[in-house]
Amino acid sequence: MLCLGLLTRCQMTTELFIQYLMAGITYGSIYAIVAIGFNIIYNTTGIINFAQGEFVMFGGMIAISLLQFMPMPVAIALAVAITMVIGALIEICFIRWLKSPSVLRMIIITIGISILSREVGVHIWGESIRSLPYFVGNEITSIPIFGARISPQVLWVVAASGLMVIALGIFFKTTSVGREMRACASNRKAATLCGINTQNMVTLSFVLSAGIGAFAGCVMSPITYSQYDMGTGLAIKGFTVAILGGLGSSGGAVAAGLLLGIIEAFSVSVVPLAFQDAISISILLIILFVRPQGLFGSKEAAGLSEF
């Protein structure tokens, strides 16, 4: 390991470059998925759901608990389903019956839900750090790519994120429920007039974003581990990415997520780890000052923002 370090220090080799790049893409796709969760709810309600990170936590934690009783694929599927139910319950209990609530009011409610969910998490699972086992192989299994060694789980994360983005795209473009949700996103009143039950669409958006959050939580768990308070950090990263990509734009979220992940990964080679967050956020702030609508919040991306 030391040899490798010395070797790579002399030359920023392709292997090292790819190693950093893959780390960046891994974290980037996780951020992107969380950001897409934000976007789905933002599009139907106009609010940022601060409890999004807790969906990821619930997904991972429930899957880990269920693993004792059943094989992994079933545990993950069940965990995603349970988290979707939690998402629906949250919407039905706290959001649905409010009459034209203000944005700030809803945001504070989601902050409250996020705090409550975290407390539920800590009282059920305690403060210990857990993780799902690797889907294939174990911690030291690796696949060589261009000389760099990549854990198969990394490929799982990237593939799962990619699949989710594609599946969501197909869902929103081709199915009638997806089209109704898009209609609700672009103009709620008009959608109501066309006979779409917008309230159900909002519930559905919570279910959907809880589901993809939970799935992300399961896939990433072997690499990043799961803990009751992981949601806050993820929510902040996801929020950053959603804003940077231009709120509501899923293409923007993917691009911004990868950008943030890669900046973070490479910043480790330049500055101490402690400043990693500070550097990436400074860069994002500068981008935001230059382009207040986010990187892809332009007219072009507005076409994608229906998601």
Next chain:
Amino acid sequence: MKKLLSVLPLLAVVIGIHLLTSATDTMYYLTQMTMSAYYSLLIIGLCVLMGYAGQISLGHAGFFAIGGYLSAALTTHSLIAYKDTALVTFLDSMGMLMSGHDLYGEALLVVSPWVACIVAVCTAAGIAVIIGIPVLKLKGHYLAMATLGFGIIIYRVALALEYFGEADGISEVPAFVLLPGLSVSGDFSNRVQNYYIAWGLLLIGMVLLLNLIDSRVGRALRGIHGSDEAADAMGVNTSRFKLQTFVLSAVFAAIAGVFLTHYNGGIGPSEAGVMKSVRYVAIVAVGGMAHLWGALLMGIVLNFLSLRGVFGSYDDAVFGLILIVIMLFAPNGILSLNIRYRLKQLLGRGKSDKEGEA
């Protein structure tokens, strides 16, 4: 003058609490009341920014930390190693330094608290100007994100720099002698004195803000909250008013940070954490956004309950629950509830108090 009169009942309550606690031999409550007062100073500043100027800030714990950390660092890190440099000699001759001894009897030469306080507050104001100019052009969620980012950066810097004590923070911050015989410190003998310093500061802040929002500036701010464009069209210099309010609230936060740090005798990175900022915003919201008195009330009550540890390990859960319940049933803040409802809630709270202590 009218504003001065309107805070008189509050002054009476403050004195009343003191008398009550000394009569019932529960003076230890004053410690938490003092700390709550400092947090509330930040909260009323944030309330004017959010409720009147309509600009959300998720970075106010950052300003609090700038005040607290700078003041703590300047008054604890000894300059004796640099004794012979021109700057230190100059500062010493100006009477800006203070010598003393540390725990082990070694000589210390540190910046005097007054100077440190002024430096800290001015730095916070300066940073607020620099950050505020680009940030306040943003709106809604983008503004929230930018201020949140600022808060995270401050948190990370406090956590990463050895000068600020990394994860341990800074401790053994000396007392802040305001006037001879009047000092901000955590000494038990100074408890009553500090209680009045904190509440005095809060009352002054309250009078200032009440005057502000009832003046031309206040009306301009409310105009901005209603509609940026409309206010602009009426000749209000919107960006300037927004910036001034932002700086004002940052100064309030920094002052609160300086005083609380001296009172606690230390500061840690958790004071700069994102959840602190979120908490402040939430308290302003449950107090009823454009309602200084509501913000003050919630600031005192929620901070006091949490500092007393009334709910034990369920503290955060109860806080979350209070947020949700108030936002669901009283979206315009706690003071918009009618009396009967409020009484009911008070009774409910009284019950849970007892449960917590039992």
